[in-house]
Amino acid sequence: MLRIRGRIWIESENGTFVGYGRIILLERIKKFGSITEAAKSMGMSYRHAWEMIDSMNRQWSVPLVQTSAGGIGGGGTRVTEEGEKVIENFWELYKKFKEFKESELKSLKL
Amino acid sequence: MLRIRGRIWIESENGTFVGYGRIILLERIKKFGSITEAAKSMGMSYRHAWEMIDSMNRQWSVPLVQTSAGGIGGGGTRVTEEGEKVIENFWELYKKFKEFKESELKSLKL
Numbered sequence: 001m002l003r004i005r006g007r008i009w010i011e012s013e014n015g016t017f018v019g020y021g022r023i024i025l026l027e028r029i030k031k032f033g034s035i036t037e038a039a040k041s042m043g044m045s046y047r048h049a050w051e052m053i054d055s056m057n058r059q060w061s062v063p064l065v066q067t068s069a070g071g072i073g074g075g076g077t078r079v080t081e082e083g084e085k086v087i088e089n090f091w092e093l094y095k096k097f098k099e100f101k102e103s104e105l106k107s108l109k110l
Numbered sequence: 111m112l113r114i115r116g117r118i119w120i121e122s123e124n125g126t127f128v129g130y131g132r133i134i135l136l137e138r139i140k141k142f143g144s145i146t147e148a149a150k151s152m153g154m155s156y157r158h159a160w161e162m163i164d165s166m167n168r169q170w171s172v173p174l175v176q177t178s179a180g181g182i183g184g185g186g187t188r189v190t191e192e193g194e195k196v197i198e199n200f201w202e203l204y205k206k207f208k209e210f211k212e213s214e215l216k217s218l219k220l
Contacts, residue, residue, distance in 0.1 A: 001123055004203070008116035008211075010218075017112065089218050093114070100210050101118075108120075108199050 002110060004101040008093060012059045022052050023090045029053075029065055030079040030087075060086075112220060114211040118203060122169045132162050133200045139163075139175055140189040140197075170196075 009019030016022070021042075028038035039049035057063045064083035068076055079087070119129030126132070131152075138148035149159035167173045174193035179185045189197070 002127065003121045004118065005121050006116055006118040006207070008114065011113045011115050013111055086220065089220050093214055093218070096214060097116070097210070100207070104203055104206060108203070110196065110199050 002105065002108065004105045004108075006097065006101060008097045010090065010093070014059050015055070017059050018056065018086060018090055020094070022056060023087055025049060025052055026056075026064065026079055026083055026087050029077055030083075033076050033078060035065075035067075035077050056086075112215065112218065114215045114218075116207065116211060118207045120200065120203070124169050125165070127169050128166065128196055128200055130204070132166060133197055135159060135162055136166075136174065136189055136193055136197050139187055140193075143186050143188060145175075145177075145187050166196075 007019070010017045018026075025038060025042065025044075028041050029035060032038050032041065035049050035053065036046055039046045042049070053065045057065060060082065062082045063080055064086055066078055066080050068078075117129070120127045128136075135148060135152065135154075138151050139145060142148050142151065145159050145163065146156055149156045152159070163175045167175060170192065172192045173190055174196055175187060176190050177185065177187045
């Protein structure tokens with residue numbers, strides 16, 4: 001019983017832009033509205049999460065994650081519209097990759 | 111400038127069957143007729159190369175690599191016909207994966 005496995009990610013000229021882990025991080029930030037909570041939910045240090053977000057934001061023309069300071073209702077961290085677009089594109093790619101692996105498995109002559 | 115990158119490999123129920131590194135190793139064995147030379151050409155220890163070959167052979171019904179002892183002309187290590195089939199199938203998959211990445215890059219909406 002064989003299985004085709006793989007990993008896929010998107011790079012810019014400055015290295016990894018988004019892969020599975022970064023997309024999950026974006027989704028957790030969207031869910032919790034907090035980098036601290038998002039990182040904790042993934043068993044990841046705040047520092048590591050922050051560095052990944054910083055790396056994504058620096059590689060894009062507009063931020064994918066935006067943090068606003070205090071004020072009424074307190075500050076908050078949110079995923080921007082552009083961030084949503086990136087998440088959506090990645091899952092589309094991920095889904096097609098899954099289909100690719102399944103279809104290629106059928107055409108293996110082993 | 112974005113780029114889609116990835117890795118792909120074939121697994122059996124006992125773990126990795128073949129990926130890029132193992133295929134290159136098979137090709138080097140074919141070239142040199144020797145595990146020692148193949149390993150050396152890849153900057154890999156003999157032990158590591160041997161373990162990878164052993165792992166592939168154990169996962170398959172027939173050996174992919176066969177070693178014969180001395181005799182006239184000395185012994186030798188060779189890639190079997192089945193091994194050749196595995197190499198060929200992997201490169202076919204690898205090529206299609208390359209095409210997949212290129213075509214998916216064009217359909218990213220980023």
